Amino acid sequence: MTTTLAGRYEVREVDASGGMGEIIHCRDLHLDRPVVLKRLRSGIDARRLLDEQRSLAALRSKHVVQLYDVVKPDDRRDSEFALVLEYVQGEQLKIGGYTPSRKYLNILWQIASGLRDIHENGIIHRDIKPTNILLDSEGVVKIIDFGLSRPKELAKTECVIGTPAFMAPELWEGDTIGFDASVDVYAFGATALSLLDTRPPSELLQRPPLPVPLAALSVAFAGLDVELINILHRCLDPKPSQRPTMALLQAHLQRRLLTDQHKAIVVFGGTTNQLDSQNRKISLTLPSVGSIAIEYDGNDFIVNSVSGSVFINNRSASPRDLIPGCCVLTFGMAGSRRRFVTFDVSNPEVIP
Amino acid sequence: MIASRYRVERHIGRGGMQDVYLAYDDILDRQVAVKTPQAGQQLTKFSRSARIAARVNHHNVAKTYDYFEQDGHPFLVEEFVSGETLEAKLLRFGAVDPHLSARVFQHLSKGVAASHHAGVVHRDLKPSNIMVETGVNLHELKITDFGIATLTEEVFALAAQDGGDLTRSTSGTIKGALPYMAPEMMFRKDGEHPGREADIWSLGALMFRVVTGEFPFGVFLDAAVNVRNRTRRPWPDFMTSNPQYKPLAKEVQAIIERCLEYDAIKRPTADELVSICSQLCYINVDRTEGLVERIIQNGFSGFAADQFGSTFFSMESVYGKRRPNTASHRRICYSRFPGMPQHRGHPVVVVD
Numbered sequence: 001m002t003t004t005l006a007g008r009y010e011v012r013e014v015d016a017s018g019g020m021g022e023i024i025h026c027r028d029l030h031l032d033r034p035v036v037l038k039r040l041r042s043g044i045d046a047r048r049l050l051d052e053q054r055s056l057a058a059l060r061s062k063h064v065v066q067l068y069d070v071v072k073p074d075d076r077r078d079s080e081f082a083l084v085l086e087y088v089q090g091e092q093l094k095i096g097g098y099t100p101s102r103k104y105l106n107i108l109w110q111i112a113s114g115l116r117d118i119h120e121n122g123i124i125h126r127d128i129k130p131t132n133i134l135l136d137s138e139g140v141v142k143i144i145d146f147g148l149s150r151p152k153e154l155a156k157t158e159c160v161i162g163t164p165a166f167m168a169p170e171l172w173e174g175d176t177i178g179f180d181a182s183v184d185v186y187a188f189g190a191t192a193l194s195l196l197d198t199r200p201p202s203e204l205l206q207r208p209p210l211p212v213p214l215a216a217l218s219v220a221f222a223g224l225d226v227e228l229i230n231i232l233h234r235c236l237d238p239k240p241s242q243r244p245t246m247a248l249l250q251a252h253l254q255r256r257l258l259t260d261q262h263k264a265i266v267v268f269g270g271t272t273n274q275l276d277s278q279n280r281k282i283s284l285t286l287p288s289v290g291s292i293a294i295e296y297d298g299n300d301f302i303v304n305s306v307s308g309s310v311f312i313n314n315r316s317a318s319p320r321d322l323i324p325g326c327c328v329l330t331f332g333m334a335g336s337r338r339r340f341v342t343f344d345v346s347n348p349e350v351i352p
Numbered sequence: 353m354i355a356s357r358y359r360v361e362r363h364i365g366r367g368g369m370q371d372v373y374l375a376y377d378d379i380l381d382r383q384v385a386v387k388t389p390q391a392g393q394q395l396t397k398f399s400r401s402a403r404i405a406a407r408v409n410h411h412n413v414a415k416t417y418d419y420f421e422q423d424g425h426p427f428l429v430e431e432f433v434s435g436e437t438l439e440a441k442l443l444r445f446g447a448v449d450p451h452l453s454a455r456v457f458q459h460l461s462k463g464v465a466a467s468h469h470a471g472v473v474h475r476d477l478k479p480s481n482i483m484v485e486t487g488v489n490l491h492e493l494k495i496t497d498f499g500i501a502t503l504t505e506e507v508f509a510l511a512a513q514d515g516g517d518l519t520r521s522t523s524g525t526i527k528g529a530l531p532y533m534a535p536e537m538m539f540r541k542d543g544e545h546p547g548r549e550a551d552i553w554s555l556g557a558l559m560f561r562v563v564t565g566e567f568p569f570g571v572f573l574d575a576a577v578n579v580r581n582r583t584r585r586p587w588p589d590f591m592t593s594n595p596q597y598k599p600l601a602k603e604v605q606a607i608i609e610r611c612l613e614y615d616a617i618k619r620p621t622a623d624e625l626v627s628i629c630s631q632l633c634y635i636n637v638d639r640t641e642g643l644v645e646r647i648i649q650n651g652f653s654g655f656a657a658d659q660f661g662s663t664f665f666s667m668e669s670v671y672g673k674r675r676p677n678t679a680s681h682r683r684i685c686y687s688r689f690p691g692m693p694q695h696r697g698h699p700v701v702v703v704d
Binding site for chain 2: 088
């Protein structure tokens with residue numbers, strides 16, 4: 001016999017093993033679609049569940065699972081609220097399942113994007129780890145299980161609830177803990193490491209984790225660029241104030257994903273030139289007025305050398321200047337006969 | 353108040369066969385769109401289209417939150433996007449420059465691909481069925497109104513009332529759909545069921561409108577005649593007259609042409625479209641809206657006042673038929689790039 005909760009959710013499968021809450025896979029009979037109901041095991045503080053509800057309702061991120069409803073399941077005498085969540089067709093991120101590839105960087109970028117959205121909405125997740133991150137059938141990363149998250153102002157708690165190995169050192173201390181969004185940044189660093197098929201440094205396997213030397217981390221993250229390893233090392237810093245923001249991580253990962261993907265269209269007189277990873281350099285000269293040489297280094301278009309009167313968006317050009325996206329290069333001083341070159345940088349958009 | 357939780361704030365639209373209201377969900381503290389069929393519409397169709405829409409879970413498709421009946425009236429509760437339809441945006445923009453168009457193309461392709469993966473064909477893709485956030489960025493695009501996913505049967509029933517010829521239908525729904533309707537849909541024979549390819553045609557026709565400001569085959573009956581006679585409007589000169597826009601404009605034209613193949617099987621699939629669009633390089637810097645304050649250099653350039661102060665622009669950067677001026681075409685939008693003494697705006701589009 002099938003059970004129907006709240007008059008519309010037909011129970012298909014109950015998974016009582018999930019951390020804080022009971023997970024009930026259901027079919028919504030109104031909309032004929034699968035949904036996930038989540039409620040606390042009896043005896044567990046309902047406050048946490050409502051925290052999750054508040055966090056989710058406040059967010060509008062493509063990386064956060066959609067909350068459809070909050071219901072009273074009415075199948076028990078001590079009925080409590082249950083969340084009705086979008087069923088995500090997909091898989092948990094696999095520990096040790098990645099090599100330092102573009103695909104891996106894309107996953108990290110998506111997690112960072114999601115955490116950035118979460119933090120910018122004043123929410124701390126508190127339990128970031130690969131098993132709480134799904135990759136849906138459209139290739140979009142979804143961060144789940146906000147059971148431990150709560151708005152920033154409530155970030156004082158009496159007991160340590162979290163998952164070892166991904167849990168920041170400060171969460172291991174004492175009774176009353178004040179913490180901030182940087183616990184997610186720590187967990188992000190640990191997650192980034194755990195996804196790789198390399199051996200994590202032994203310091204991070206300690207309970208609580210110990211500070212990890214950059215050299216040891218560089219071995220585990222071999223294959224990633226030095227700058228990224230440095231940032232990930234800062235994520236794992238025991239001092240919360242030393243950890244970067246998710247916005248910085250997201251920006252850096254996005255920059256990595258765009259390396260060698262840019263294109264510049266340079267129009268000089270009637271001719272159009274294109275600069276990209278195949279064709280990195282251009283020199284433009286207006287005899288007896290000035291010249292400029294620009295090179296694409298994979299991330300930026302940089303002025304290599306300049307002579308005479310050349311201006312970039314009306315500012316005198318100097319070596320090592322970066323081209324500001326779209327600009328006009330002007331040859332000649334104001335008042336004299338001038339020539340104009342348009343220089344427009346574009347790139348593919350990184351989207352999940 | 354509906355279902356003792358949705359507080360109706362105001363009527364916001366009358367699309368196809370339904371009325372749309374903006375409401376506030378007291379339980380989840382968020383704004384939602386509540387849809388209900390207009391008097392005389394078949395309730396089973398409404399319920400079926402709700403179930404169809406509910407199968408798609410993607411950030412470029414409006415999410416279905418809830419469906420219920422009250423006093424025999426069905427209600428569909430959907431994600432609400434505060435803003436306006438793409439149709440309303442196009443009336444302001446005229447033609448959208450190739451860079452922003454490429455972005456719109458990529459995101460809509462993603463939404464259509466996700467629908468197709470879920471086995472859902474929209475069958476009525478048009479600018480008035482796409483919600484966009486407030487402002488000039490066109491970043492948050494959500495396809496909505498899968499209400500006509502059952503269009504084929506519905507349309508032909510209506511057409512029968514009008515004498516059997518779909519293209520002569522007096523139905524507002526069909527009139528609105530005609531400019532974007534695939535030939536196999538327009539001239540469907542008994543027993544034929546136009547599928548996913550029809551959405552690709554519609555997306556192509558829609559993108560033609562976005563990037564040119566014009567309907568590829570005209571409106572109403574003209575659309576049917578022109579689609580039958582294969583007389584599409586030519587690409588306007590302004591798309592390619594500026595060498596800065598020409599390379600991307602050509603790429604976008606080529607993709608649209610592939611979508612508008614008469615032979616449905618020659619059109620790219622939504623997945624192919626996503627893959628092609630993801631290769632496009634475009635300027636993806638947020639757009640700013642400004643008011644032209646003065647025109648200088650004999651009309652060669654000007655300044656616009658905006659939230660950052662003042663922005664310089666060159667007439668060369670203007671895309672579309674309309675030229676900015678200090679009278680009827682004062683309102684413009686652009687991406688801003690650092691310059692001296694003012695930032696420079698590019699690409700520039702009149703949005704009056």
